[in-house]
Amino acid sequence: MALKTLVVTTVAAVIAVASQVSAHVPPPLVPTALAEDVKSATAGIEFMDYVGKGQVIKLDPGDVLVLSYLKSCEHETITGGTVTVGSERSDVRDGQIVRDKVPCDGGKMRLSSQQASKSAASAFRLQSADIQPTLFARTPMVQLPKTLAKEDRTLLIERIDRPGERHTFEIDDAVAATRFYDLAKVNVSLTRGAIYDASIGTHKLTFQIDAKAKSGTAPVVSRLLRFQ
Secondary structure, three states: OHHHHHHHHHHHHHHHHHHHHHHHOOOOOOEEEEEEEEEOOOOOOOOOOEEEOOOEEEEEEEEEEEEEEOOOOEEEEEEEEEEEOOOOOOEEEOOEEEEEEOOOOHHHOOOOOOOOOOOOOOOEOOOOOOOOOEEEEOOOEEEOOOOOOHHHOEEEEEEOOOOOOEEEEEOOHHHHHHOEEEHHHHOOOOOOOOEEEEEEOOEEEEEEEEEEEEOOOOOHHHOEEEOO
């Protein structure tokens, strides 16, 4: 009888502790901004991580973080301090911030709220945006599919509103590991106002280059092309 009482008491205590832990776990953040550049060993986020409202990022003096907000199209360069991510812009204490507006799809992009990522800062990676993207720069930054067999590592971008323009890119192991291919680094610019199909392996999507798209390198949020 005493053993049974001990077991019941132990189970009850475990459940109580688990309930307390669960009650203190913060809800998953909704991704609101993209980290386009991170020069910090302590920030806890990396290049192309998505961060959410309420997330706090601590930068050492001299550290630099570049954020682009998906809805407001705010482009921020932050040096040092404590950064609190907002829905449309950051709050920075004990640091410096330079803001600028950049062209992007803004509120047209529908985001999927995901569970916290594996990173220490609960960074998020955008998982779905089910609309045809418009890019505001002529050199797309292509986010490759997560799973890509070696025999499927040929990226094809072909204009479909007017035949004749076609680009083929071979993806090597290093690029496949990072999952990002930047057309700016290979000096390939697409045509303003044109519509393209992009395909790699079994993945395919259609996108458009804005009629006033910028040439050369531009903020990633203005030119990000993602395969699901």
